[in-house]
Amino acid sequence: MTATSSDGASAGRRFPPDFLWGASTSAYQIEGAVDEGGRGRSVWDTFTHTPGQIHAGDTGNIACDSYHRVEEDLTLLSELGVGGYRFSIAWPRIQPSGRGTVNEAGLDYYRALVAGLRDRGIAPVATVYHWDLPQALEDLGGWANRDTAERFADYAQLLARALGDEVAMWITLNEPQQVAHQGYRVGTHAPGKTDFALAAAATHHLLLGHGLAMQAIREALSGRVPIGISLDVHPVRPANEDALEAATVLDAEHNRIFLEPVLHGTYPEAARAELLPRAELIEPGDMRTICAPIDFLGVNYYSPYYVRTGDWDDLRAGESALPGHPGFVNYAPPEIPKTNMGWLVEPDGLYDTLLALDREAPRLPLYITENGCAADDYVTPEGVVDDLERVEYLRGHFEASWRAIQDGVNLRGHFVWSLLDNFEWARGYSRRFGLYFVDFGTQRRLPKRSAAFYSRVARTGVLPAGVLPVGELPTGELPVGEAMRQASEDELVDAGVAGAPATARAVPGAL
Numbered sequence: 131m132t133a134t135s136s137d138g139a140s141a142g143r144r145f146p147p148d149f150l151w152g153a154s155t156s157a158y159q160i161e162g163a164v165d166e167g168g169r170g171r172s173v174w175d176t177f178t179h180t181p182g183q184i185h186a187g188d189t190g191n192i193a194c195d196s197y198h199r200v201e202e203d204l205t206l207l208s209e210l211g212v213g214g215y216r217f218s219i220a221w222p223r224i225q226p227s228g229r230g231t232v233n234e235a236g237l238d239y240y241r242a243l244v245a246g247l248r249d250r251g252i253a254p255v256a257t258v259y260h261w262d263l264p265q266a267l268e269d270l271g272g273w274a275n276r277d278t279a280e281r282f283a284d285y286a287q288l289l290a291r292a293l294g295d296e297v298a299m300w301i302t303l304n305e306p307q308q309v310a311h312q313g314y315r316v317g318t319h320a321p322g323k324t325d326f327a328l329a330a331a332a333t334h335h336l337l338l339g340h341g342l343a344m345q346a347i348r349e350a351l352s353g354r355v356p357i358g359i360s361l362d363v364h365p366v367r368p369a370n371e372d373a374l375e376a377a378t379v380l381d382a383e384h385n386r387i388f389l390e391p392v393l394h395g396t397y398p399e400a401a402r403a404e405l406l407p408r409a410e411l412i413e414p415g416d417m418r419t420i421c422a423p424i425d426f427l428g429v430n431y432y433s434p435y436y437v438r439t440g441d442w443d444d445l446r447a448g449e450s451a452l453p454g455h456p457g458f459v460n461y462a463p464p465e466i467p468k469t470n471m472g473w474l475v476e477p478d479g480l481y482d483t484l485l486a487l488d489r490e491a492p493r494l495p496l497y498i499t500e501n502g503c504a505a506d507d508y509v510t511p512e513g514v515v516d517d518l519e520r521v522e523y524l525r526g527h528f529e530a531s532w533r534a535i536q537d538g539v540n541l542r543g544h545f546v547w548s549l550l551d552n553f554e555w556a557r558g559y560s561r562r563f564g565l566y567f568v569d570f571g572t573q574r575r576l577p578k579r580s581a582a583f584y585s586r587v588a589r590t591g592v593l594p595a596g597v598l599p600v601g602e603l604p605t606g607e608l609p610v611g612e613a614m615r616q617a618s619e620d621e622l623v624d625a626g627v628a629g630a631p632a633t634a635r636a637v638p639g640a641l
């Protein structure tokens with residue numbers, strides 16, 4: 131692709147015209163209304179109500195109240211000017227006990243959401259499972275039980291029949307590695323199990339569920355709508371030579387354990403045996419089901435991991451013990467910035483990931499289905515949220531996407547996590563990832579400066595080059611409400627770029 135822009139500031143950073151800019155959320159993190167519309171209980175209801183599991187005892191009971199604020203959130207999406215919205219469907223709203231007849235009230239909620247997106251020209255991208263397993267299925271063993279994979283396929287088919295091709299893209303699972311690892315191996319997420327055997331079984335059944343669900347959706351929709359899966363990929367970097375082999379093992383255990391079955395139908399040999407499903411769990415035909423061709427791969431990218439040799443009893447700055455790998459440590463190089471999640475900010479990690487995936491699965495359409503950062507956002511006395519570190523994070527990662535496209539990667543879209551500040555799992559409401567600030571007391575949404583920046587990128591398809599001087603950054607003041615509805619697209623772009631308030635705060639340096 132050649133640069134077509136005549137504008138010096140943006141030369142060379144024009145994205146393909148059909149590139150899909152989007153924003154992502156998930157049901158439990160934003161909907162609230164956990165006891166309404168016939169919704170059943172999910173493992174996250176149980177987990178958040180278990181003392182000591184979640185920061186400050188937070189729950190998703192109310193979250194962003196999006197169940198009641200669909201119209202308002204749809205308005206935010208149009209205001210932002212994105213082409214796609216990735217949301218997830220709460221299984222316990224559709225099948226309160228995880229099986230059997232459908233709860234129509236639950237379906238109606240998503241029917242209205244999908245119709246509202248379509249009306250606004252926004253492509254609905256639906257995730258079938260973003261971690262809220264019906265508690266009734268967990269009571270029968272959850273993902274460690276093979277039957278859950280079958281139930282999941284039934285549920286997926288039911289959704290495909292009900293919402294049909296009004297949904298533009300289907301995503302079977304979100305980050306199954308986090309479900310198996312945090313949910314069943316280390317217990318930091320629901321259902322809070324700490325058992326390697328359960329986690330290994332869950333790994334296989336999640337993958338099987340993905341394969342069966344894909345078949346079920348394809349059948350229901352005769353292949354008319356693209357189906358994929360969203361995997362969290364972290365490049366693993368050895369920080370010294372002695373850590374080369376450990377990095378290969380970690381890569382197998384964090385990334386390839388899901389990538390390899392989906393892309394090739396095999397489990398990675400380099401992973402430790404106790405992380406892999408026992409042979410007797412893998413029935414004939416399973417691996418073929420799991421590796422049926424996907425139409426696209428969703429990549430959730432946040433940060434790389436660095437590993438080096440180290441002494442657990444004498445940890446140095448930036449080091450933490452690497453469980454299961456004695457003599458090795460996670461390492462945060464001091465020169466790499468971190469977000470308040472402690473996650474390293476390295477856009478090159480995204481670039482490297484995209485290139486590696488393209489080498490491994492040539493020309494497979496890729497979408498970044500999540501990418502974003504948490505920051506210590508606050509509303510200034512002037513009433514704006516100057517989240518300059520998020521603007522920088524996004525700019526750097528959009529540029530990484532752009533470079534990957536230049537180098538031939540079939541990258542089709544980039545979705546920012548998240549539309550709204552929301553319930554950040556074990557961290558509760560203490561971590562804000564949104565383009566919109568949410569005042570959880572009043573549920574008022576306020577566009578951050580990053581929303582204005584992103585709006586400009588999404589509407590123009592052009593990424594401004596380099597670090598923007600503060601005065602040239604869009605303000606966080608997108609038109610809202612009635613004014614917003616009346617504004618033409620051009621006015622919105624102008625509003626996003628004009629009149630930044632003078633501020634002495636420095637833009638963080640180039641990453």
Ligand code: FCB
Binds near residue numbers: 159304563
């Ligand atoms: C991902 C999850 C998403 C969100 C981000 C920050 O792992 O898929 O729900 O919590 O992290």
